[in-house]
Amino acid sequence: MEQMNISNARMVAVLLSLLVVFVVQAKAQETKVKWFGHAAFSITTPNGKVLLIDPWLNNPSNPDTKSGQDPLSAVSKVDYILITHGHRDHVGDAVAIAKKTGSGSD
Numbered sequence: 001m002e003q004m005n006i007s008n009a010r011m012v013a014v015l016l017s018l019l020v021v022f023v024v025q026a027k028a029q030e031t032k033v034k035w036f037g038h039a040a041f042s043i044t045t046p047n048g049k050v051l052l053i054d055p056w057l058n059n060p061s062n063p064d065t066k067s068g069q070d071p072l073s074a075v076s077k078v079d080y081i082l083i084t085h086g087h088r089d090h091v092g093d094a095v096a097i098a099k100k101t102g103s104g105s106d
Helices: 002-028 094-101
Strands: 032-035 041-044 050-053 080-082
Touching: 080 094
Parallel strands: 050 080
Antiparallel strands: 032 041, 041 050
16 A cells, blocks of 8 residues: 555646646747857747857857857847857857847847
């Protein structure tokens, strides 16, 4: 009898864990985050605003760069560019992206 209670408790724990995972995934669909290697990220909000953080997209750890793609060619919309500090590995491609997308012109 005790063995069955432990099994039931484990089953409930597994089901609750799965429920939490599904709820978190449903919430995550509202905001999208993409890593471009090093410290570069994009965040797309539920309203479609795109923020680039430390946009050194041509860095060697970017998965797109490793696969031979030009990461700047895939950037079509950026609303805000955020730079954490002035080192070249964080400023990166900010100027090229701003010129290409017109971000920061508001």
